[in-house]
Amino acid sequence: MAIQSEQVELQVEGESIAGTLVSPGSKMPGILFVHGWGGSQQRDLARARQITGLGCVCMTFDLRGHEKTESQRLTVTREQNLTDLLAAYDRLASHPAVDPGAIALIGSSYGGYLATLLTAHRPVKWLAMRVPALYWDDEWDTPKQALDRQRLNHYRQRILGPADTRALAACAEFAGDVLLVESEHDDYVPHNTLMSYRSAFVGAHSLTHRIVDGADHALSSEESQKAYSSILGTWIGEMVIGARLDRYPHYAPWYA
Incomplete structure (x- = not known):
């Protein structure tokens, strides 16, 4: 990796002393974590810290209606939470160490x-x-908490396409790399929902679909958590870190 050096002068009590700023010659990928409904950034922090060690800038945050703003849980809408996500993305993309053309999103459930x-x-x-x-x-402007749970359960059992919902339409236009992780025993997001998403990514550069055996929606067991971390870590290493090595062949983490 190219290293940049900049000679600087420091003013101290009316005198000037010399210094040198040494910085990476290339910017790093940015990774934004988006937690699920009822979750928080705390669940993502451990994984974010591990991935940061690979040479990325990671960001976690709490959607409105969670943690410090939990009082808004009954009133916050999907539109407001999307606005939260846009603000978090813009903050990450503006970080001086982030390559704005190399940003990853990692979302769980609602995220x-x-x-x-x-x-x-x-x-x-x-x-x-x-x-x-x-x-x-x-019901885009309806509080998310007020959406009919029984109707949602029936809706997610259907096989849907890009013409049925904005989310799948966005998937059809997405041209990057995709990872879909399914829980074998999920009571909230059934297999058909994963298949709707999978089928929608018609223009993706690559698509990886993995199933965590024996896992429920929340990854309640330690084994399930470890399995997901392994899947995510492998994919990040192949896609994000691998792409950085292709772009900057002389790059290597200092601890390698």
Whole structure:
């Protein structure tokens, strides 16, 4: 990796001393984590720290209606949460160390759904979704918590396409690399929903579909958590870090 050096002068008590700023000659990929409904950034922080060690800038955040803004849980809408995600993306993309042309989204459940919508508004190179939820387009301004659960269950059992919902339409336009992770025993996001997403990515550069055996929606067991971390880590290493090595062949982490 190319290293840039810049000679600087520091003013101290009326005198000037010399210094040198040494910085990477290339910018790093940015990775944005989007938690699910009822979750928080805390679930993503451990994985974010591990991935940052590979040479990425990672960001986690709490959607409105969660953690410090939990008082808004009954009123926050999908539109507001998408606005949250857009703000987080823009903050990450503006970081001086981030390559704005190399940004990945990692979304879980509701966060995966929001991530697909964001791809219609901002450039995304890699999209990883664990048990992505699916919603109809109507009632967009209705509080998310007020959406009919029974209707959602029936809706997600259907095989849907890009003409049926904005999320799948965004998937059809996505040209980057995709990871879909399914839980074998998911009571909230059934297999048919994953197949709707999978079928929608008609223009993706690559698509990887993995199933976590024995896992429920929340990855309640330690074994399931480890399995997902392994799947995600392998994919990130191949797609994101691999792409960086292709672009900057002399790059190597300092600890390699």
